[in-house]
Amino acid sequence: MSAPRRPTDPSGLERYYVLTGGRSGPGGSASSLDVATLIVSRTAPAPGMQHEHEEILRRCRDPLSVAELGAHLGLPFNILAVLLADLLEADRVEARDPIPAHDARRGPDLALLEEVLSGLERL
Amino acid sequence: MDLKGFDHPGGPGDEGTRSVKVMIAGGFGTGKTTMVRSVSDIKPLTTEETLTQASADVDHLIGVAEKTETTVSLDFGKIGLNDSLMLYLFGTPGQERFWFLWNGLFKGALGAVVLVDTRRLASSFRAIEEMERQNVPFVVALNVFPDSKDYPVEEIRDALDIPEHIPVVACDARDRESSRDVLVTLIRHLKDRSAVALESR
Numbered sequence: 060m061s062a063p064r065r066p067t068d069p070s071g072l073e074r075y076y077v078l079t080g081g082r083s084g085p086g087g088s089a090s091s092l093d094v095a096t097l098i099v100s101r102t103a104p105a106p107g108m109q110h111e112h113e114e115i116l117r118r119c120r121d122p123l124s125v126a127e128l129g130a131h132l133g134l135p136f137n138i139l140a141v142l143l144a145d146l147l148e149a150d151r152v153e154a155r156d157p158i159p160a161h162d163a164r165r166g167p168d169l170a171l172l173e174e175v176l177s178g179l180e181r182l
Numbered sequence: 183m184d185l186k187g188f189d190h191p192g193g194p195g196d197e198g199t200r201s202v203k204v205m206i207a208g209g210f211g212t213g214k215t216t217m218v219r220s221v222s223d224i225k226p227l228t229t230e231e232t233l234t235q236a237s238a239d240v241d242h243l244i245g246v247a248e249k250t251e252t253t254v255s256l257d258f259g260k261i262g263l264n265d266s267l268m269l270y271l272f273g274t275p276g277q278e279r280f281w282f283l284w285n286g287l288f289k290g291a292l293g294a295v296v297l298v299d300t301r302r303l304a305s306s307f308r309a310i311e312e313m314e315r316q317n318v319p320f321v322v323a324l325n326v327f328p329d330s331k332d333y334p335v336e337e338i339r340d341a342l343d344i345p346e347h348i349p350v351v352a353c354d355a356r357d358r359e360s361s362r363d364v365l366v367t368l369i370r371h372l373k374d375r376s377a378v379a380l381e382s383r
């Protein structure tokens with residue numbers, strides 16, 4: 060005599076499953092996303108967009124790291140990476156990976172370290 | 183597939199904001215989150231990775247309501263170095279056995295600070311080993327707790343078996359300037375290493 064059971068708490072795995080359409084990890088361009096990768100919107104949210112996509116575009120008008128996005132949206136890294144892969148593929152956002160101190164081809168980036176140092180010394 | 187905007191961010195002439203990252207490592211309770219908090223411009227945040235992935239297998243989801251997900255959390259903060267460069271600081275999870283689960287946690291980092299509680303040296307052995315294994319340049323910061331004995335830095339260096347060229351400094355992770363100074367020590371160390379690497383080319 061009971062009504063069909065409905066999820067009482069739209070959080071956790073079921074919620075993630077719905078958000079990502081069951082995809083568990085990003086392929087292609089988003090697979091190299093780092094927690095410190097900066098995401099920048101290239102377009103305004105379009106009508107009919109998935110809410111989370113819209114939210115990402117809105118929050119990334121100014122560059123925002125994947126870690127910050129995850130914290131603000133309450134989404135774990137791997138779920139967010141799936142959503143970002145959609146936006147990257149549609150060319151709606153740009154991703155800028157953190158700059159390493161050492162480039163395989165060019166060697167150590169002394170200018171970068173100098174820039175970081177002077178920024179810290181100004182604190 | 184068109185990957186523009188990822189492989190070639192911004193294109194030529196783009197003066198857009200970029201980021202660098204530094205990891206704050208160390209054993210459980212050595213003050214990693216405290217250090218992130220004391221130097222960050224923003225209120226420190228936490229980002230998570232679920233270890234139980236949202237599987238494509240629907241059956242798998244049935245009956246998971248009771249299941250608690252295992253998450254690995256990273257506390258992080260950021261420092262605006264100038265108008266176009268952000269430094270992100272990530273405190274590593276306290277349990278080092280989770281580090282490998284977070285894909286590429288240390289990849290692309292400038293380097294790391296390994297925090298050590300001088301009352302419990304052994305708690306940071308694993309972190310130091312891990313930096314060496316993953317080839318992450320690091321400096322060691324002794325977090326001086328109010329009831330820590332005043333250990334000479336060199337004695338700690340011996341006890342932890344830290345090579346001569348790696349800086350070991352004392353700090354107070356609660357103090358912004360002291361934590362900033364540790365980061366300055368790290369970047370100077372990276373510069374020295376780079377200079378050596380350039381000379382030997």
